[in-house]
Amino acid sequence: MFKAVVIRKDDAGYRAAIETLDESALPEGDVTIRVSHSTLNYKDGLAITGKGPVVRRFPMVPGIDLAGVVTESSHPAWKAGDAVLLNGWGVGETHWGGLAEVARLKGDWLIPQPAAFSPAQAMSIGTAGYTAMLCVMALERHGVTPAQGEILVTGAAGGVGSVAVAVLAKLGYTVVAVSGRPETEAYLRELGASEVLPRESFSAPGKPLAKERWAGAVDVVGGHTLANVCASTKYRGVVAACGLAGGMDFPATVAPFILRGVTLAGIDSVMCPTPDRIEAWRRLGEDLDPARLDLITRSIPLEDAIEVAGQLIAGQVRGRVVIAL
Numbered sequence: 001m002f003k004a005v006v007i008r009k010d011d012a013g014y015r016a017a018i019e020t021l022d023e024s025a026l027p028e029g030d031v032t033i034r035v036s037h038s039t040l041n042y043k044d045g046l047a048i049t050g051k052g053p054v055v056r057r058f059p060m061v062p063g064i065d066l067a068g069v070v071t072e073s074s075h076p077a078w079k080a081g082d083a084v085l086l087n088g089w090g091v092g093e094t095h096w097g098g099l100a101e102v103a104r105l106k107g108d109w110l111i112p113q114p115a116a117f118s119p120a121q122a123m124s125i126g127t128a129g130y131t132a133m134l135c136v137m138a139l140e141r142h143g144v145t146p147a148q149g150e151i152l153v154t155g156a157a158g159g160v161g162s163v164a165v166a167v168l169a170k171l172g173y174t175v176v177a178v179s180g181r182p183e184t185e186a187y188l189r190e191l192g193a194s195e196v197l198p199r200e201s202f203s204a205p206g207k208p209l210a211k212e213r214w215a216g217a218v219d220v221v222g223g224h225t226l227a228n229v230c231a232s233t234k235y236r237g238v239v240a241a242c243g244l245a246g247g248m249d250f251p252a253t254v255a256p257f258i259l260r261g262v263t264l265a266g267i268d269s270v271m272c273p274t275p276d277r278i279e280a281w282r283r284l285g286e287d288l289d290p291a292r293l294d295l296i297t298r299s300i301p302l303e304d305a306i307e308v309a310g311q312l313i314a315g316q317v318r319g320r321v322v323i324a325l
């Protein structure tokens with residue numbers, strides 16, 4: 001028997017609860033894992049609260065991330081005792097996920113536990129932090145360097161934003177953070193932001209082109225914010241877009257792209273090929289100070305996951321939340 005968050009949708013409505021399940025209920029898969037740690041990402045918040053169409057099958061165990069140890073495997077790459085990490089691949093959406101003491105899934109989705117981090121630290125980073133690293137790598141791939149100027153990070157006090165600020169600052173970039181929570185300014189400066197701007201500077205409809213300021217940007221918000229970020233990005237600057245915390249729409253013009261050669265780089269963590277995942281985690285080992293994770297992270301028991309998921313979607317969670325199982 002094992003404990004899990006279970007989301008059900010039936011005549012009684014959409015609801016999430018902690019349940020005790022028999023291992024015979026686990027889905028098919030060639031690797032079984034004793035999960036030691038999981039986490040809450042924005043997508044888990046949407047799944048648990050039902051505020052977004054994340055869950056594709058019911059009942060569902062949410063949790064797009066997990067760290068744990070293999071207990072059984074018929075997959076050639078994994079054997080009992082291996083420490084493994086999972087991010088994405090539709091886990092917690094179409095396949096039972098990490099908010100459970102036991103998981104069974106496809107060995108092809110797993111990567112080895114990164115040597116630089118403990119399982120708790122790996123979940124403190126989680127999909128949010130690994131996506132932040134994918135954004136930083138996209139800026140680099142398109143030629144952005146610290147000498148070119150300021151990098152903007154939106155939704156900076158959230159999970160992706162906090163890790164992006166910490167990594168960019170450690171790499172020597174001048175980081176400007178955008179946050180809707182003025183009380184997080186000291187936190188963002190401690191992570192390495194040199195300036196903190198209010199969310200309202202970006203959230204209202206703006207002009208197709210604004211004063212050029214950013215050499216690069218990491219945007220988790222979308223909507224008018226992403227449009228305004230593109231409009232104020234410097235000639236040949238790069239915007240890595242990974243989120244929709246402010247909306248799915250993109251009310252922009254092509255002006256920044258065709259008149260300033262701005263690049264809009266889309267970032268997806270879910271289906272990202274395994275070699276790129278391993279490289280992102282290797283880079284996190286080099287470019288994220290593990291001491292920063294203590295500042296970013298709060299640890300909670302599984303029993304609190306449902307309540308904290310609601311707070312996350314309400315924009316009340318700072319940084320990252322780890323769940324020790």
Ligand code: NDP
Pocket residue numbers: 041042043127128131154155156157158159160161178179180181184199203220221225241242243244245246247267268269270312313315317319
């Ligand atoms: P969090 O909830 O931790 O952070 C989101 C932050 O965005 C909040 O903390 C807040 O920051 C800001 N925010 C929230 N609501 C609004 C709003 N209405 N308008 C403007 N800003 C807002 O989520 P994550 O960091 O885990 O994820 C951020 C986004 O990135 C989500 O949309 C998520 O789905 C997406 N994502 C995408 C991935 C991909 O593969 N493409 C992978 C991981 C995440 P503040 O208080 O500082 O303003």
